[in-house]
Amino acid sequence: MQRIHTGTMTVIILPQPVELDVHVDPKDLRIDTFKSRGAGGQSVNTTDSAVRIVHLPTGTTAECQQSRSQLQNRDTAMRMLKARLYQSAMGKDTEQRHTARKQQVGTRSQSERIRTYTFSQDRVTDHRTGYVTRDIKEFMRGGEALDDLIRDVLKHAEMEALLELVESGGLNRR
Incomplete structure (x- = not known):
């Protein structure tokens, strides 16, 4: 296993398991x-x-x-x-x-990082979208900086989905 930086944290979001009702036709x-x-x-x-x-x-x-x-x-x-x-x-x-x-x-390597919270420099950086805010306290309180990041991540996800659709040939060309 690789060494992990002392300030690294991995957060995993999983769906809650559902009770299955077995219906047999x-x-x-x-x-x-x-x-x-x-x-x-x-x-x-x-x-x-x-x-x-x-x-x-x-x-x-x-x-x-x-x-x-x-x-x-x-x-x-x-x-x-x-x-x-x-x-x-x-x-x-x-x-x-x-x-x-x-x-x-994933592999939890440094290259897979998604977001960096640098408290000493009062900065939050999202490495997927390139979003940077210089007000970490406002961000952590859930203020406008967090809303901006959420909008940016959603826009980035939509763009990736569109690119994936175009690359897979999912759009009909006229």
């Missing part, structure tokens, strides 16, 4: 019934009480043969399927947050 399911397997006993190998539910878009499967009742087995298998789909969605959400964090942290 019945047309996305294939429900199979079959005879229970296992040790003998009454009703084993005589009724189709075991249930297997396959979520067709993801290929996720849940199977249950705990009860003699096909309806109870179906409910249990559906709960298991929803839990697996939820866990899969949460894993993807966690992976996206991890990727976003990694992109924001």
